[in-house]
Amino acid sequence: xxxxxxxxxxxxxxxxxxxxxxxxxxxxxxxxxxxxxxxxxxxxxxxxxxxxxxxxxxxxxxxxxxxxxxxxxxxxxxxxxxxxxxxxxxxxxxxxxxxxxxxxxxxxxxxxxxxxxxxxxxxxxxxxxxxxxxxxxxxxxxxxxxxxxxxxxxxxxxxxxxxxxxxxxxxxxxxxxxxxxxxxxxxxxxxxxxxxxxxxxxxxxxxxxxxxxxxxxxxxxxxxxxxxxxxxxxxxxxxxxxxxxxxxxxxxxxxxxxxxxxxxxxxxxxxxxxxxxxxxxxxxxxxxxxxxxxxxxxxxxxxxxxxxxxxxxxxxxxxxxxxxxxxxxxxxxxxxxxxxxxxxxxxxxxxxxxxxxxxxxxxxxxxxxxxxxxxxxxxxxxxxxxxxxxxxxxxxxxxxxxxxxxxxx
Numbered sequence: 357x358x359x360x361x362x363x364x365x366x367x368x369x370x371x372x373x374x375x376x377x378x379x380x381x382x383x384x385x386x387x388x389x390x391x392x393x394x395x396x397x398x399x400x401x402x403x404x405x406x407x408x409x410x411x412x413x414x415x416x417x418x419x420x421x422x423x424x425x426x427x428x429x430x431x432x433x434x435x436x437x438x439x440x441x442x443x444x445x446x447x448x449x450x451x452x453x454x455x456x457x458x459x460x461x462x463x464x465x466x467x468x469x470x471x472x473x474x475x476x477x478x479x480x481x482x483x484x485x486x487x488x489x490x491x492x493x494x495x496x497x498x499x500x501x502x503x504x505x506x507x508x509x510x511x512x513x514x515x516x517x518x519x520x521x522x523x524x525x526x527x528x529x530x531x532x533x534x535x536x537x538x539x540x541x542x543x544x545x546x547x548x549x550x551x552x553x554x555x556x557x558x559x560x561x562x563x564x565x566x567x568x569x570x571x572x573x574x575x576x577x578x579x580x581x582x583x584x585x586x587x588x589x590x591x592x593x594x595x596x597x598x599x600x601x602x603x604x605x606x607x608x609x610x611x612x613x614x615x616x617x618x619x620x621x622x623x624x625x626x627x628x629x630x631x632x633x634x635x636x637x638x639x640x641x642x643x644x645x646x647x648x649x650x651x652x653x654x655x656x657x658x659x660x661x662x663x664x665x666x667x668x669x670x671x672x673x674x675x676x677x678x679x680x681x682x683x684x685x686x687x688x689x690x691x692x693x694x695x696x697x698x699x700x701x702x703x704x705x706x707x708x709x710x711x712x713x714x715x716x717x718x719x720x721x722x723x724x725x726x727x728x729x730x731x732x733x734x735x736x737x738x739x740x741x742x743x744x745x746x747x748x749x750x751x752x753x754x755x756x757x758x759x760x761x762x763x764x765x
Contacts (some may be wrong), residue, residue, distance in 0.1 A: 365384050405745050448719070489596065492732075497543065498724075499724065502550070506570070507569045513710065527744055533725075533726040543600070545602070549605060552581055553570055554610045568710075581616050605638060663680075679729070684712070688707075703725065709736055725739065
């Protein structure tokens with residue numbers, strides 16, 4: 357393979373899906389289609405088909421005819437180009453018209469499915485359950501807006517945050533909270549919306565189109581999110597007899613959240629101790645004896661309206677319960693407001709503030725909670741995992757401080 361051919365293949369990588377990128381890299385590394393196909397265990401037809409689709413996609417996104425050097429988002433194609441010619445005869449302005457590209461969208465979806473199902477093999481029942489649990493207790497693990505996929509530059513915003521850090525902090529917080537909370541019969545894994553920072557590869561908010569600071573490609577973000585919450589549920593099963601899972605839809609990820617929910621539900625389908633609620637409602641309720649819990653992201657209804665909504669949605673449960681709570685996210689700050697018959701609370705996030713929030717002066721703390729409810733008494737205790745306690749260097753610093761203290765004695 358000549359260097360010019362290699363350079364052409366390298367130029368195509370910026371447009372490649374995950375599957376196409378794997379084929380391109382193999383072709384560049386081995387220097388021939390025959391060797392690349394043998395290394396990947398695929399047919400030559402599969403390789404040719406992938407390259408053909410990729411070249412068509414690149415041609416649509418970089419038409420040399422109009423001297424256009426910026427690509428349109430993945431899943432779209434250029435429909436037309438309008439140019440304004442100045443008095444000197446040169447192009448002075450340009451407008452790009454695009455629409456959805458069915459072939460490209462299909463390729464992206466297929467790549468997403470392949471990545472999402474890579475580790476999904478189905479799970480045999482986890483036995484045995486914990487030897488002893490407290491039958492009258494319920495532990496809720498609310499995850500305030502995880503924003504998996506968010507990219508934050510510490511020098512700009514005060515703290516670094518990326519895909520790897522989101523997974524590490526989430527798992528560390530869950531491990532700590534599960535370890536110190538009581539062995540209640542039932543646990544609820546409750547991410548409170550905005551689980552993913554972006555809804556798709558366009559990396560903008562779905563509602564207003566605001567640009568987002570995103571780490572990595574969307575398929576990889578989904579993959580990490582699925583892996584993270586799978587491990588959270590497995591950890592909870594070590595402590596609790598039954599685990600209920602509810603993924604709340606947020607304004608950042610109204611569609612991406614369902615890729616997570618359905619994948620997790622499929623993975624735990626054969627595990628009778630796990631129930632994944634797949635209701636499409638924006639508002640969800642769970643009753644535990646005389647305790648009623650409601651949850652929503654918080655982007656569509658203010659706290660003031662939530663008590664009346666609970667009474668209207670669950671009139672029988674409202675009448676038969678004494679302790680009622682709403683758990684929400686969205687604002688990234690801790691806020692507890694007590695209304696007649698209902699306490700509404702919003703939770704902090706473990707994620708660092710992005711450039712927009714940092715620039716606006718938002719300085720809320722970062723933590724995660726575990727809340728314990730009894731059948732008759734409502735909330736009876738809670739536990740906290742602060743982001744500072746989850747610092748991987750903390751234990752090492754403690755050892756140094758301990759050694760210094762002993763030396764002084």
